[in-house]
Amino acid sequence: MTDEELIEGILNKNQATFKILVDKYQFLVLNTCNSFLHNKTFSEDVTQEVFIEVFLSIHKFKKEAKLSTWLYRISVNKSLNFIRDNKKNNLFKSIENFFLGEGNQELQISDNEHETSENEAIQKERIELLHKSINALSKNQKVAFTLHKIENLSYKQISEVMNLSLSSVEGLIHRAKINVQRGILSFYKKK
């Protein structure tokens, strides 16, 4: 079934067509969300939100555009919104924990970390450092860099997803790469 047929089917509220679309694109959506969220449960929740949005606003989809580009755009926006909301929740949780004195939970987690082997701990530290450096980027740099380096999208595809020119995307990715490398290096300089 082609993308045009899928869109036509969903516009006619055909559930079977919508199921085919979910099956066809859930891998793409789930892994795009995970590139930003780095958490399976969160990514699954956002994937669900993405497909609900697709079903409800399919009439807004411009037929000259590619369906995958539209799905990438919704996935990126939903993931960034999730990160923004989660930051607020974490802030409230940390305030709540501060007043309730629930600092022991962190100690328990760090005890479990000691149980893992040293190599795994170093690898985990490196991955966390990489994610931290990517998350410190500006919104546009983060989106362009993640879609290019992690999702392996071409500059042209990224420019379509972000509604930017090719040169802007190129500049964003270059600056993002340098900033991520600076973030990593500054961590090891302190050590």
Place this chain on the structure above:
Amino acid sequence: MKCKTVHTNLIPYFNNELQFAQKKEIKKHIENCEACNYKYSQLEITFNLIEKKEILEPDPFLYIRINRHLANLQNEKNQPVYNTFYIRALQPALFSLVLLVSIWGSLKLSSISSVKGSLLETQTTEFYFNDLGHEKMEALLLKD
């Protein structure tokens, strides 16, 4: 070459953006300096972890979850609109009505009590100043 110069050029060196002579010098320094070697290798290992992408397998029940959610949304849509609208509009109206009635009631009660209070006052003064009228026996004795 000093370590400080190497540090400032470590990122361009890693991205292969330096000229051949400078590149050669930094390479030589990194090979002989333990601290710079450590930093460069950590940068290389950590940055290249981007290539090792974690691939998630889709949830087989995703469509069922989405469908359930969409059904819930549809049910919410089908519920009568007046429910929320009237509750929102009526609640403050009812509250202000109760408030006004209670204010009016308290004002009315206070006016009644002030009228009654003056009557009682006159009765008590009458009782205190004309108590001879209530003690008829004593009055009879005084007459005798």
